[in-house]
Amino acid sequence: MDIDLLSTAYSILAVVAVGSALGVVFGRSPVASLLFMVSSLASIAGIFVILEAHFLAAIQVMVYAGAIMVLFLFVIMLLNLGHDYQQDLKGWAWSMVALFVSGGIGGVLVQRFLDLRGTGLSLGLGLPNGNALDRSIEELGALGVIAEPLYTTYVVPFEITGILLLVAIVGALVLAKRNVEGGGTVDGGAAGGEGGR
Amino acid sequence: MEPISGVPAVLAMLGKIVGIFTAVMIVVAYTTYAERRVSAWIQDRHGPNRVGPFGLLQPIADGIKNILKEETMPATANRFWFVLGPMLSIIPALVAIAVVPFAAPLPTPWGVVDMVVADVPIGVLWVLAIGSLGIYGIVISGWASNNKYAFLGALRASAQMVSYEVALGLALIATLMLAGNVTLTEMVWQQQQLDWWYAFPLSLAFILFVISAFAETNRLPFDMPEAESELVTGYHTEYSAMKFSMFFIAEYAHMMTASALMATLFLGGWDIPFATWDDAYYWQGQYISGFDEAGAPIAASLAAWKSLATYAVFSLKTAFFLFLYIWVRWTLPRFRYDQVMTLGWKVMLPVSLAYVMVVASTILVLDYLEIPYGFVFGLVLTVVSGLCTLGFLFFLDRDRVIAGAAVPHRLDRPVRMPDTRVPGPAIRGD
Numbered sequence: 001m002d003i004d005l006l007s008t009a010y011s012i013l014a015v016v017a018v019g020s021a022l023g024v025v026f027g028r029s030p031v032a033s034l035l036f037m038v039s040s041l042a043s044i045a046g047i048f049v050i051l052e053a054h055f056l057a058a059i060q061v062m063v064y065a066g067a068i069m070v071l072f073l074f075v076i077m078l079l080n081l082g083h084d085y086q087q088d089l090k091g092w093a094w095s096m097v098a099l100f101v102s103g104g105i106g107g108v109l110v111q112r113f114l115d116l117r118g119t120g121l122s123l124g125l126g127l128p129n130g131n132a133l134d135r136s137i138e139e140l141g142a143l144g145v146i147a148e149p150l151y152t153t154y155v156v157p158f159e160i161t162g163i164l165l166l167v168a169i170v171g172a173l174v175l176a177k178r179n180v181e182g183g184g185t186v187d188g189g190a191a192g193g194e195g196g197r
Numbered sequence: 198m199e200p201i202s203g204v205p206a207v208l209a210m211l212g213k214i215v216g217i218f219t220a221v222m223i224v225v226a227y228t229t230y231a232e233r234r235v236s237a238w239i240q241d242r243h244g245p246n247r248v249g250p251f252g253l254l255q256p257i258a259d260g261i262k263n264i265l266k267e268e269t270m271p272a273t274a275n276r277f278w279f280v281l282g283p284m285l286s287i288i289p290a291l292v293a294i295a296v297v298p299f300a301a302p303l304p305t306p307w308g309v310v311d312m313v314v315a316d317v318p319i320g321v322l323w324v325l326a327i328g329s330l331g332i333y334g335i336v337i338s339g340w341a342s343n344n345k346y347a348f349l350g351a352l353r354a355s356a357q358m359v360s361y362e363v364a365l366g367l368a369l370i371a372t373l374m375l376a377g378n379v380t381l382t383e384m385v386w387q388q389q390q391l392d393w394w395y396a397f398p399l400s401l402a403f404i405l406f407v408i409s410a411f412a413e414t415n416r417l418p419f420d421m422p423e424a425e426s427e428l429v430t431g432y433h434t435e436y437s438a439m440k441f442s443m444f445f446i447a448e449y450a451h452m453m454t455a456s457a458l459m460a461t462l463f464l465g466g467w468d469i470p471f472a473t474w475d476d477a478y479y480w481q482g483q484y485i486s487g488f489d490e491a492g493a494p495i496a497a498s499l500a501a502w503k504s505l506a507t508y509a510v511f512s513l514k515t516a517f518f519l520f521l522y523i524w525v526r527w528t529l530p531r532f533r534y535d536q537v538m539t540l541g542w543k544v545m546l547p548v549s550l551a552y553v554m555v556v557a558s559t560i561l562v563l564d565y566l567e568i569p570y571g572f573v574f575g576l577v578l579t580v581v582s583g584l585c586t587l588g589f590l591f592f593l594d595r596d597r598v599i600a601g602a603a604v605p606h607r608l609d610r611p612v613r614m615p616d617t618r619v620p621g622p623a624i625r626g627d
Contacts, residue, residue: 035333054317058319061330062325062326062329065326065330066325067329070355074356077348077352078352143379
C-alpha cells in the first residue's frame, strides 16, 4: 500500500512539475509564467519529500519559491509591464544555439533514462542504499544529514560557493550604485536599487 | 504505552485535522471580536455589544453579511488572477499551524496520540516555507486589481516580508542552536529539560522574533501594505464580500499561527511552568518524562486530564500573544515606509547576526566547560542575553535610527533626522 501511494503521489507531482515547466515556456503573460515556475518548483519540493529529503524540500520552497521568485515577480511587475514580447524574440542564430544546448542536455538525460531502464531500479523512487540513508537520518536528524558532510567533508567547496555569491552581490551593488548616481534623485527604501532607468 | 497505529491512527489524524481547522476558524472569528472589544476598551468606547449577550454573536452576523453581500468585479481587473489571489492568500495561512504541538500526548485505549497534526522532521522550517508562499496571494491580488493603490500595497507587502524574513530566520537560528533540532515537539521537550523557557536565555532573539512576526503578519506598526491614510486599504482595495473576508481570515489566521509559534518557541509551548509532572517526550520507543541522576530514562505517566491541562496552558499563551497583537495595534502609530526598511535592514539584520554569534560562542564555551544542559546552563545564557537585550533596547529607542515626524523637545542633544529631501528647483521668494 505504501509503495502504491508513493508512486501515485510521485506520478501526480511529476506530471504537475513537467506541465508547469511547459507552462513557463509557452505562457504569454510573464506573471503567469512565473507562477507556473513556482508551481513547478513546489512539485519538485514534493518529490524531494517522497525521497525523504525533507530539508531540501523546505529549502526549495523557502529560498526558490518563496524568496527568489518573489523578487522575480517584483522585477516583472515593476519593469516589464506593457512590453511586447515580439521584441524579445531572438534571431535564428540564437535559436540554433538554444536548440544545441537544450538538445545536448535532453540527450544526456534520455541516455541516462535508457541506461537505468534495464537495471530494474525503480525509476524516480530508487533510493541507493535506502537503509543507510534511513539510519543516518535516525542518527543525525533531517538537518544533520545535510549539515554534517557540508561542514566537514565539503567545507572548502561550500565556502568557495559562499565567496562566489558574495562577489555576485557586491558586483550587483556596484552596478546599481553607479546607475543611481547617474540618474539623479535617490528615493529611500528597497526600490532605490533600480532607480535611474 | 505505544504510539497509535493502523486504522485508529488514520481516524485520529482525521479527527485532529478537523478539530484544528474548526478551532482555527473559531479563534479567528473571535479574535476579530476581541480586536473590536479591546480597541473599544483602550479608546474608552463600548464596541460591538448588540448582537447576542455582550455582542458575542457579532462575528457570526459579520460572516453571514459577507456571504450575502454582492461580489464586485472591477472592469479592468484581470479576472482569473483576481479570483485566485484570495485563495492563494488563505491556504498558506491555514496550513502553517499544522506542525505546532498543542498539548501533551493523549493516551487512548488504542495507543498514544501525539497532539500535533503533522510532526514533520523539518518542523519550524515548514512554517517558514509555507509563510513565504503567503506573499503570492497579496502580490497577485494587488497586481490583478489593476489599481495603483492596490499595486503599491502589494509591492510594499512583498518588500517588507522579504526584508523581515531575514531577521526572523536569524532570531530562529538562536533557538535552533540551543535546542539542537528543528521539530517543535523537540523544542518543547528541550525547554522542559533546560528548566528555562527560551524567552529568558534567548531574550534578544525573543524580542527580534516578536518584532519580525509583527512585520511578517502586516500588523501595526508594520501595516504598510494596507495603510489606510496612504493607500485606501492597499492590496484588498478592490475586493468585496467573501473575497475580502478571505483576506481578513488569512490575516487573523497568520496572527494565530505566529502567536502559537512564539508561544512554542519561546514560552515552552504546552509546558506548564514550575511543574515536571506534565513533561512527556517520545524517546527511543517509549514516552519519558526525564532522566534520573544516572541518566536512565523515567517513564512518563500520561493522562487525559494532563493533556487537557497542557492544552489549556498552550491556549493561554497563544491568547496572550493575540492580545499583544491587538494591544500594540491600538497603542502604537504606523511607521513611515522608509523607517520600516531602515529598521529591517540596518537594525534587525546586523543585531540578529551579532546576537547569533554571541549565542553560538556562549554555547561553545559552556560545552567546553562541560556544564550540563540544565538550570545553570540556562542561567549563564540568560545573563549574557540580558546584557545584549539591555544594549539593544538602549540603542534602539534613542531616536537614532527611527526619528519620529514630531521634533522631540525634551532631549538634550540634537536628533539626526534621515535626509529625505528631494533635490529639485529652488522656489523663488521662499
